[in-house]
Amino acid sequence: MNLRTDVNDAVLIAGPTASGKSALALALARKSGGVIINADSMQVYRDLCVLTARPSAEEETEVPHRLYGHVDAAVNFSAGSWVSDAARVLAEVRAQQRPPIFVGGSGLYFKALTRGLSAVPPIPGEIREAVRARLDRDGVEALHAELARRDRAYAERLEPRDRSRIARALEVIEATGRSLLDWHCEALPPLLAPGTFRALFLAPERDALYARIDARFETMLQHGALEEVARLAARKLDPLLPAMKAHGVPALIRHLEGEIGREEASEIGRADTRHYAKRQFTWFRHQLPEFEWMSPDAATEWVDGLP
Incomplete structure (x- = not known):
């Protein structure tokens, strides 16, 4: 793999959690003068620094980092919101003639970058709150039955106890009068055109990765993760918000x-994170096969070999 010099080219670094993505991106940014842009759906939240292994203040000072910790935990931040922010940052980075380096583990974000995204409009807060209130009052089975009456095709795709997706589907119907399936057919264009990026997926050996996940979670607890979650819990936010479902947060609460x-x-928390890493391997293999899979050692050698 060769790093291109065209300022319009981007490097995409994906991989499972704890695979060394951030360290690789930092090394690449040092060599190339690039700007690191977050593509992890949990690292956007300012309330979750330790538990999401966000880059340190020293790292952010050494190399420009964008879209880290810029969203409050009370916000139901969506992939569409991230795309809007990423488009703005991408334009700024290109204007500076610096290579953009997207790094993270959120497959949907990378899919939006390279293939586009559904055009679902923002959901008004009052509609979201009303659906979540009914979910708490009536239970998930009742809302799934309602979804089956109003949008049978989409309801059949969901598990009857999938609280988040059922609520989301009903919110979209309430707000737009249309099924999510309809919106999925009206995709927004990708931010990165074919041929303007190189994409790699860090693929560590599974046992070594799981051991690293376990060790890292314990290290997080020793360095303030529990206190971080305590501050978040004190806010009494909706447990269905993305930040409240970050790996480790529910169990620590x-x-x-x-x-x-x-x-x-x-x-x-460790088990949830290991299961998530397993799903990341599967998702990228099936959804984004154009990503080049590399071991962390091979990826490090690639960066070290750059001029």
């Missing part, structure tokens, strides 16, 4: 409320 012990909360 249960621990803080005295429901489970610290070790059990840690094990749940």
Whole structure:
């Protein structure tokens, strides 16, 4: 793989959580003078720094980092919102004639970059709150039954207890009068045209990755993750918000409320993160096969070999 010199070219670094993406992006930015742009759906939240392994303040000072910690946890930040922000940042970086380096683990963000995204308009807050209130009052099965009456084709694609997706589907119907399936047919164009980017997926050996996930989660707890979650829990936000479902957050809140012990909360957080990493491998393999899979060592050698 060769790094191009055209300022319009981007480098995309994806991979499972804890695979070394951020370190690779930092090394590449040092060599190329590039700007690192976040493509991780949890690292956008300012309330979650330790638990999402965001770059350190020193790293952000050394190399420009964009779209990290710029969203409040109370915001239901969507892929469409990220695309809007990323388009603005991409234009700024290109105007500076610096290579953009997108790094993260959120497959939908990378898919939006390279293939486009559904054109669902923003959902008014009052509609979202009304649907979530009904979800709490009536239960997920009742809302799935309602979705089946109003949008049978989409309801059949969902598990009857998938709270987030059922609520989302009903919100879209309430706000637009149309099914999500209709909106998916009206995709927004990709931000990056074919031939203007190089994309790689870091693929560590599974056992080594899972061991690293376990060790990193414990390190997070030792460096303030529990205190970070305590501050978030004190805000009493909707548990269906994305930030409230970040890996480790629900279990650590249960621990803080005295429901489970610290070790059990840690094990749940570690297990959830390992399962997520497994899903990331599967998602990228099937959804974005154009990404070049590389071991972390091979990717490091590539960067080290750049002029």
